[in-house]
Amino acid sequence: MExxxxxxxxxxxxKFHSRFIxxxxxxxxxxxxxAVQDAGAEIVTLAVRRAxxxxxxxxxxxIPKQVTLLPNTSGARNAEEAVRIARLARELGCGDFIKIEIMRDSKYLLPDNQETIRATDILAREGFVVLPYMYPDLNAARDLVSAGAAAVMPLASPIGSNKGLATKEFIQILIDEIDRPVIVDAGIGSPSQACEAMEMGAAAIMANTALATAGNLPLMAAAFREAISAGRKAYLAGLGRVLSRGAAASDPLTGFLRD
Amino acid sequence: MVKVNGEDRAAAGFSVTGWLQEAGYQPAAVAVEYNGSILGRTAYDSTILKDDDVLEIVCFMGGG
Known part of the structure; x- marks a missing residue:
């Protein structure tokens, strides 16, 4: 990058300048x-529920007016329910962005990739900007892109767990192979974890519970902002190499003050 | 009776606009699904609720 x-x-x-959802x-x-201000966030997620x-x-x-709203389809158990929620969200008059979230169980809250692909296909055809929450599986990610996803949102660890990058190797595969932004969603619990995901080449980080359960929410939002920015810069800079073994001096190997 | 958000309510005879006001919803903050299809805001006045209709009234809430 120049x-x-x-x-x-x-x-x-x-286009967004912030990489913190x-x-x-x-x-x-x-x-x-x-929180929005201290996070520097330009996108905020919401749920749709019975009024x-x-x-x-x-x-x-x-929510500040300049923010892009990203409604989710939480509560959907299959593609049809997700499509219904997405259409209602659009009717609420806040744009075409939709985060697809389809879960069959409430214990682990793991996304159903197959149903998510089906919903992505339907909603992308209807003109939505579709951001699917997914389990980080390369084949499913490719199918999501074919179905019209604007990005993929793989989970780092179970929703709300704050356990960090449990799926790191598989997210790295998506980053390397998928020609869409990879937004790490769910399970990121600390700024250092967010930074690590960004160093890997993630396009953005989505976080909620890490902030909601922090001692000081706006301060944690600011910490995440800096960590995400630092990770992005490190990725763009290109991380230094790691030696497989041994050491490499940083100092000159000549001119020692000895015989 | 009309099924409103899963509950039987005496809403028959009201327009959707009238029912939203009667029940205390903020019309600007909600979207309405009427018998399984989204009801555009411009149809709120002209849609008169009748027995056995199903109404879903939704809004945004905090979420991830």
Whole structure:
């Protein structure tokens, strides 16, 4: 990359400068604005649920207007349910981005790749910018791209676990082989883990629980922002080589103060 | 009775606009599915609810 060339994340033709996608679940609406600001996030995820007449606060009032909303299809157990939720999300009037999330069980919350491919196919044809949450499997990722996914979102470890890059080797394969942004989603629990994923060449990081369960949410958002930025720079710079064995001096091997 | 978000409600005879107001929803913050299909906002006034209709009223909430 040239020094002055813009380093953007491009999703479905939309350019973003931030590589930190922020979740909005499991914390106070009042913290969202500070979280978005301190994270420097340009994309925030949301869920779609049955409206409650007792709840008079609209989450959209708490999200800065310049932010791109990324509704998810959480709660969907198959492609049809995901498509239904995606269409309702679009009807809510906040754009064409959709994060497909299809899970058959509530214990491990693992994504169903086959159903996700089916839903991606349907929604991409309907003009959605489809970001599918997936188990990091190369064949499934290729099928998602063929089906029209704008990116793939492999899990690092189970949702909400904060366990980090348990699937590291397989995410690396996706990064190396898939010609779309690879956004690491789920399980990233600390800035160092986010940084490591970015050093590997991930295009972006999605995090929610790591922030929602942190002692100081906005401060953790800022820490993630810096870690993601550092990891991106390291990736662009190209990491130094690792020796298979032995050592290599950093100092001159001549001119020692001895005989 | 009309099935609204899974519950039987005495909504028959109301327009969708009227029911949203009656029940206390914020019309600007919701999307509506009427008998399995999305109902565009422009059809809220002209759609009159009747017995056995199924209405889903959804909104955005915090999520990952």
């Amino acid at each position: 020094k002055n060339e813009e380093d953007c994340l491009v999703l479905g033709g939309h 922020l979740g909005s679940g499991k914390y106070s609406l009042k913290l969202i604005e500070a 409650n007449t007792k709840e008079h606060e609209n989450i959209l009032d708490y």
